[in-house]
Amino acid sequence: MSAPRIFLYDSTLRDGQQTQGVDFSVGDKLAIASELDHLGIDYIEAGWPGANPTDDAVFAAAPSFKRARLVAFGMTRRPGRAAADDPGLQRLIGSGAPAICLVGKTWDFHVTVALRTTLDENLRMIEDSLAACVAAGREALFDAEHFFDGYKANPSYALACLEAAQRGGTRWIVLCDTNGGTLPHEVEAIVGKVIKVIPGEQLGIHCHNDTENAVANSLAAVRAGVRQVQGTLNGLGERCGNANLISLLPTLMLKLGYETGLSEADLAHVTHASRFVDERLNRTPNRHAPYVGENAFAHKGGLHVSAVEKDPRSYEHMAPERIGNHRKILVSDQAGRANVMALLDEVGLTLTADDPHVGQLVEQVKARELLGYTYDGAEASFELLARGLLQGLPRYFELDSFRVIDERRWVDGTLVTLSEATMKVRVAGRMRMTVAEGNGPVNALDLALREALLAAYPTLAGLQLTDYKVRILESGAGTGAITRVMLECSDPSRRRWTTVGASTNVIEASWQALSDAITYKLWHDGVKA
């Protein structure tokens, strides 16, 4: 008997957008969707067409995936109106997404109190709306909002809603614990009842973490027979978050033996995917995150360490490499070495593990990490560090000095802020001095530096700074602490690269990242110094 196939559905870009402090740009959404596709997720819910300009732009960009299916999220038609006359629903169909997920009510209380319609009309709304999607040639999914609370209050009505969805021709019926208050044994019992009416091959589960049981609830549902699991990367989501796909994936595949769209090799990217999203959202990765946290396989104390070195099973429930994480032992450099080998591989530099350069590079990376740099998410800076050590890099330019002045003062009756950078830099054998005004200190620095370099290196005209993020590393000291800057650039060849800088001074950190970004481009353009 082969293991059942579980379908994975990611809602980071829709339900995860409800997280406080999370505000996706169009670029964020497209980058995360591409990462999810690369990982092997089956369905990617990219947003709600018509809800806001960002989501409209994402669907207008019509992201195409290698493996995943794009899903547009929305709701069933309004009461008392035909599906064909419902602008919201037509907008979903018009979005072009091959799959459409419609949320609808299944709790009688919500139908009458929040929707203010009749129980019968709600059933018709569900059936009609899904049928309209199917008639338009789309794969339809039904998100049964508040299903568990609804089932507890009125089981026959809740089930009638699911049957209406079935009549509408839905491919999937997703049981949602919208308020997050249901416990695992309740999920198990209720799914056990539902599955007598709706086959497990058609059922999905969508949980929230309000009692810290979202992962356990999802597992309980899968063990009871559902075959689709919804969740978000790192458990992003409103209130206490959604079920964390990052934690569910290794458990489902490695502990429970289910098949998913991921190969075992794909699973080794799960740690990277988790950190990628945090970097993209400028959030500090949770060190204690199950499976993927920096400390998930950390060992403190000599007794544990020597036992682990005798046999990892003694204090580890799983081999960290299987999920792309690594053991962290304070007294050994094993951890750093695995990470550095993986990074080298990623930037296309192949070295054998016993090459003495690897040890030197591990030491350099560790020393720089202590200073606040990170190379997870700043592969371009890592590549420069490695190439500098292994083969040397051309010195395209040498900074002598710069000065940035930001002035806020009255101009024609309004307060305005102006930034101006002066730059003195040696390039192609002679000292150049330039000055530029910018929208801010970093923009001014960038313009002044490129003004100095452009004559010698004309390809720099195509460089674009596409993102800039700043984070304080040590909480508790505010603007006096270490500042880390991540700078993303792109160029006409659609290459995209990220560099890092770290300093107590944000201007200094920005300069480092900028200087790396330019060196990286020149090196990849094949320019000689």
Next chain:
Amino acid sequence: MSAPRIFLYDSTLRDGQQTQGVDFSVGDKLAIASELDHLGIDYIEAGWPGANPTDDAVFAAAPSFKRARLVAFGMTRRPGRAAADDPGLQRLIGSGAPAICLVGKTWDFHVTVALRTTLDENLRMIEDSLAACVAAGREALFDAEHFFDGYKANPSYALACLEAAQRGGTRWIVLCDTNGGTLPHEVEAIVGKVIKVIPGEQLGIHCHNDTENAVANSLAAVRAGVRQVQGTLNGLGERCGNANLISLLPTLMLKLGYETGLSEADLAHVTHASRFVDERLNRTPNRHAPYVGENAFAHKGGLHVSAVEKDPRSYEHMAPERIGNHRKILVSDQAGRANVMALLDEVGLTLTADDPHVGQLVEQVKARELLGYTYDGAEASFELLARGLLQGLPRYFELDSFRVIDERRWVDGTLVTLSEATMKVRVAGRMRMTVAEGNGPVNALDLALREALLAAYPTLAGLQLTDYKVRILESGAGTGAITRVMLECSDPSRRRWTTVGASTNVIEASWQALSDAITYKLWHDGVKA
């Protein structure tokens, strides 16, 4: 039939101490122990006498509790030596703690590989050691290390270890999932087997969160019959942490109806207890923590908000007041009237819905969100906006101009970056001009501004900038795009507030956030301009 009584055992001060970055002082330990006693926890494991000077000092202080029992943690005697001759064990007994918890091996692999002794000698070690504690008049507890892995590998030996503990006269046998890899259905099945041999009234459970199931595993064990639950506050602990007592308490009491040492009134202190520990450890409380997080009952989006106001059950699984938390309405780009009303209420400004100011405020919030501001997480800036509109705010200071210079140049043979801010500001009727050097432009601005204000407003000396985040809003334009700054501050009264600034110029955005942060503090200090 009355509900079974569950005994709660807190290990924050012992297992929680293994958390990376957590380093308890004696004062921390005594303060947290007192908080746990006040909350109504049954057992407080305060440390390991003999392991380090801090733990020795804690036991020497002989904390006395109103309700809880103090527990000393340690391990069974070493192989091949009498309990009376084992200095570690004698030290535990000598600690004076009324209860002693001894960890011992129950996984045959660990007995032979890590302990390097025979299976029989390990059984004698368990029995002898516990008997010695009982003979000294102490309540004895046995921590069955690696019990679930041990049971899977060799069930009869694992059970034999528990029976040895019983012969030693232990009060409790605690089943530990030391490596954290066991899943809820496995816990349920294995506890179901154990309980045929050891009565549930004698069994406890101790879980780790390596698969994000520590809470669910603890609940599965309780439902299978164990009567003691071990965990830590906020799930502190090594790797991915221990079972989170803060999440378990409301579920056990309010959802499953178990009796504990806490009354319902005590339970309303659980949010405070959670935040107290974070404050004590200088950690930022997790906004998304189940039950007690700042966002656990947060609502975003007009539709949700109006439904919750009609009937809280519609989007809340529990009344937040029962655990000492409260509902929070987030302002976001979906900000409708209802959101603004609720937020006004939260910051203590009561207006009727038909007050014309409400419409004006909704318009202002929307207009500012278009410019890049967000009030989702920057309630202090929202409050200033609202107060400014409704009642006017004192003008504590008026900026005339500032200038920030960041210079990178050679000083004594190295390149250094220096930041200096000059500030011209009208305060208390006269123009002040100040200058300050900082670690970066914002630090310099902060220092120069406070230098100008301190004489007029001495409470500003206590202001601390605790976090600073920068993000570019629209990808695609890099450092020329809109920059949003979020600034978090705190003061000696432990108040914490966040302000926002947005501009194409990061310095200007930082200035706005800084200026709001200072105005907010002065207003809440009751200062008159």
